[in-house]
Amino acid sequence: MTHHVTAMLATYPKDLGGVDKEKLAECIQACFECAQTCTACADACLSEDMVAELTKCVRTNIDCADICTTTGNVLSRHTGYDANITRAVLEACRTACKACADECERHAQMHEHCKICAEACRRCETACHELLSSLG
DSSP states (O other): OHHHHHHHHHHOSSOOTTOOHHHHHHHHHHHHHHHHHHHHHHHHHHHSTTGGGGHHHHHHHHHHHHHHHHHHHHHTOOTTOOHHHHHHHHHHHHHHHHHHHHHHHHHTTTOHHHHHHHHHHHHHHHHHHHHHHHHO
């Protein structure tokens, strides 16, 4: 997927305004991967026998998936770029990923899907932080 993200960024007809294209591509990919992983984790949690104990995990997964998808979409658009909106969605995404990773880590010893999800969330949290730091 990184190849396609990078290829699309390279085809943008205008200057991206000094944004680090590598960090941007990594963040876009991490957002969409995290969204998919969180969606799958929520679904797996709903299939567990102890689903009542995973209610907060499911909710956090779904919230994180929605926020990651939105962030990936916003980061993929450059026409009429607004740095304040970009920073706000990156902060929201970083916060959602941290919360989801924290929650999934509580269940990671019992549920492999939660372990995998926590890893994807930490990766996305880091990617958002790195892109934010590069924006100045």
